[in-house]
Amino acid sequence: MSDPIIQIKDMNKWFGDFQVLKDINLEVEKNKKIVVCGPSGSGKSTLIRCINRLEEHQKGTIVVDGTELSEDTKNIETIRAEVGMVFQQFNLFPHLSILDNCTLAPIWVKKTPKKQAEELAMKQLEQVQIVDQAHKFPGQLSGGQQQRCAIARALCMEPKIMLFDEPTSALDPEMIKEVLDAMVNLAKAGMTMIVVTHEMGFAKEVADEVIFMDEGMIIEKAMTKEFFANPKSDRTKLFLSQIL
Amino acid sequence: MKNINFLKPNKQNFYVYFYTGIALFALSVLDVFLSSFFEINTTSFLPSSISFILPIIIGTIGLHLIRIEYSGIKSLDIINKNINTNTFNAFLTLSIIFLIIKATPPAMSWFVFDATISGDSKEACTSEGACWTYIKIWFNRFVYGMYPNEYQWRINISFILLIGLAFVGYFSTEGLKKYLTLYYVIIYPIIAFILIYYLISGGSLGLDWVETGAWGGLSLTFIVSFFCLIFCFPIGMILALGRRSSLPTIRYFSVGFIEFWRGVPLITVLFMSSVMFPMFLPDGFFLDKLVRVIIAISLFEAAYVAEVIRGGLQALPRGQYDAAKSLGMGYWKMHIFVILPQALKLVIPGIANTFLALVKDTPLIFVVGLLEIVGMLNLAKTNPKWLGFAMEGYVFAAIIFWIICYAMSKYSYNLEAKYKTER
Numbered sequence: 001m002s003d004p005i006i007q008i009k010d011m012n013k014w015f016g017d018f019q020v021l022k023d024i025n026l027e028v029e030k031n032k033k034i035v036v037c038g039p040s041g042s043g044k045s046t047l048i049r050c051i052n053r054l055e056e057h058q059k060g061t062i063v064v065d066g067t068e069l070s071e072d073t074k075n076i077e078t079i080r081a082e083v084g085m086v087f088q089q090f091n092l093f094p095h096l097s098i099l100d101n102c103t104l105a106p107i108w109v110k111k112t113p114k115k116q117a118e119e120l121a122m123k124q125l126e127q128v129q130i131v132d133q134a135h136k137f138p139g140q141l142s143g144g145q146q147q148r149c150a151i152a153r154a155l156c157m158e159p160k161i162m163l164f165d166e167p168t169s170a171l172d173p174e175m176i177k178e179v180l181d182a183m184v185n186l187a188k189a190g191m192t193m194i195v196v197t198h199e200m201g202f203a204k205e206v207a208d209e210v211i212f213m214d215e216g217m218i219i220e221k222a223m224t225k226e227f228f229a230n231p232k233s234d235r236t237k238l239f240l241s242q243i244l
Numbered sequence: 245m246k247n248i249n250f251l252k253p254n255k256q257n258f259y260v261y262f263y264t265g266i267a268l269f270a271l272s273v274l275d276v277f278l279s280s281f282f283e284i285n286t287t288s289f290l291p292s293s294i295s296f297i298l299p300i301i302i303g304t305i306g307l308h309l310i311r312i313e314y315s316g317i318k319s320l321d322i323i324n325k326n327i328n329t330n331t332f333n334a335f336l337t338l339s340i341i342f343l344i345i346k347a348t349p350p351a352m353s354w355f356v357f358d359a360t361i362s363g364d365s366k367e368a369c370t371s372e373g374a375c376w377t378y379i380k381i382w383f384n385r386f387v388y389g390m391y392p393n394e395y396q397w398r399i400n401i402s403f404i405l406l407i408g409l410a411f412v413g414y415f416s417t418e419g420l421k422k423y424l425t426l427y428y429v430i431i432y433p434i435i436a437f438i439l440i441y442y443l444i445s446g447g448s449l450g451l452d453w454v455e456t457g458a459w460g461g462l463s464l465t466f467i468v469s470f471f472c473l474i475f476c477f478p479i480g481m482i483l484a485l486g487r488r489s490s491l492p493t494i495r496y497f498s499v500g501f502i503e504f505w506r507g508v509p510l511i512t513v514l515f516m517s518s519v520m521f522p523m524f525l526p527d528g529f530f531l532d533k534l535v536r537v538i539i540a541i542s543l544f545e546a547a548y549v550a551e552v553i554r555g556g557l558q559a560l561p562r563g564q565y566d567a568a569k570s571l572g573m574g575y576w577k578m579h580i581f582v583i584l585p586q587a588l589k590l591v592i593p594g595i596a597n598t599f600l601a602l603v604k605d606t607p608l609i610f611v612v613g614l615l616e617i618v619g620m621l622n623l624a625k626t627n628p629k630w631l632g633f634a635m636e637g638y639v640f641a642a643i644i645f646w647i648i649c650y651a652m653s654k655y656s657y658n659l660e661a662k663y664k665t666e667r
Contacts, residue, residue: 049566052569052570054566054569054570077572077573077574078572080569080570080571080572081571081572082572083570084570085566085567085570087563087566087567087570089561089563091561091563091564091566091567092567093564093567093568093582093586094586095585095586095589095663104571104581104582105571105572105573108573108577108581109571109572109573109577110572150567153571154570154571157571157572
């Protein structure tokens, strides 16, 4: 067993007086795929946003790839560069073409030469099958295409970990599949992934472990088969009965 | 039944209505035209009040007759849809047309037919119309201020060079395109400063020194506006970012700075810059009046620009910040490549607004004794030899300012269109 690439210990987070995350303990090993599910407002998104410090936690420790995230972390940008993130609302940069969206960070953050960055970007866009849209602007693409571009953009930084924050929730049903396909391919290629999603089919297909969260706590964490076949807590059973 | 048919046009009587309507409308316009241009009252046999409103009545009836839905005649449909939808709109349309016709002859005679442009003294202007002789004689002063006549070629050459250099962007090759921003933001202003310092100001290179107090007129308007626009924009941008900074010192400094400059009138700022500011300077340290004025206006306008840009920053969704951060960009990279390009694009109309206001505020520099074009007008109109021509002067200044401002607003529309990437 290799060392876990993400280690979260007794992590707590408050928004003002409201406690969003309570005593979170989680270890993710390299190349593992974790699916986080749970009702809305249960803190799933906040949890993965804490992993690249888009949100700051107040108590406990988060260690990503050997570096502890805290206020003193000077090189937070280096860690973020290693952790790709895909958002529910895509968040492509509307003023840049698809190709420029993909090359911006590699060129300016990783100092990749422009030509090399463009080659890599085209390769990634080919992986998600939108290479023919490379010179269009995000506003000209469908939601599914935009989300696939967002995945390609994150991959262009060649991250060690990919975080997905409800990547299919803002999409029309017929577009969900194309995004999920891209994610499945990525999983098969061996990426370490943490995915917040309600797509249980995706969880069954690729996840190694499933985490069920409610009210800021991890209620259940189990291997995928175990989770679906034999959930332990009543809350999980209720949730699964509603969603499946 | 027949009655209704008579009032409503249909396929059978379409052309009857159409031609009658057009004829009545044309008749009413002709009547107003004759009475205002040739003072012929075609309806003088009627009581004066009826004769006055008759064209409106006839015209409204005419427009009523041609108000035919889907006539099949394209231009008629456009007219009906836009200016002739109902009786009230027809009435408004007619009133506006008549007003324009009525106003044209007096305006034309003042501007052109009764105007004087010959001669070289006040005595030439004996007619009722405008005295363009006044503008002609003073034109040189309105453009160059008190700048000595024999040195005016220095201003001409500087401005021609600067205008020429402004168009470099159109001729640059693909490879040099990425340096254009650098050129326009840093190199071009430096060239402008060097030209103005060595050529217009003089004092070295064998050129006689001309003190800034003698500069004036339109050329001074351009110099002050140009440098103020160039300086206030980056300062405003930094203030806008500062106001949103998470560091309290920077934030409070920005808030304080913005609120201070927004809270005082420009005329006070200019007065302070010229009267009080030198008192705080150490002995022997001298800062030219024009430089002080440019700094004062720049700081003043920067506060406004800052708030406009802050509006743009706030309009951006948080997701843009999240996405930039998640890609490993730090504060400056995130702002330079992701946030500011989008925010600035959003605030082009607001920035254009502020810049237009700035250009039109420049006449206020008269309080420190600098006379740009309006200042020169005020000087000229109090000249004993040329009393009584304030009107011509202000009309002239209005036209000049309108041209400058219209060009600027056109340019801002072009920028908006150029950077439009969303549908």
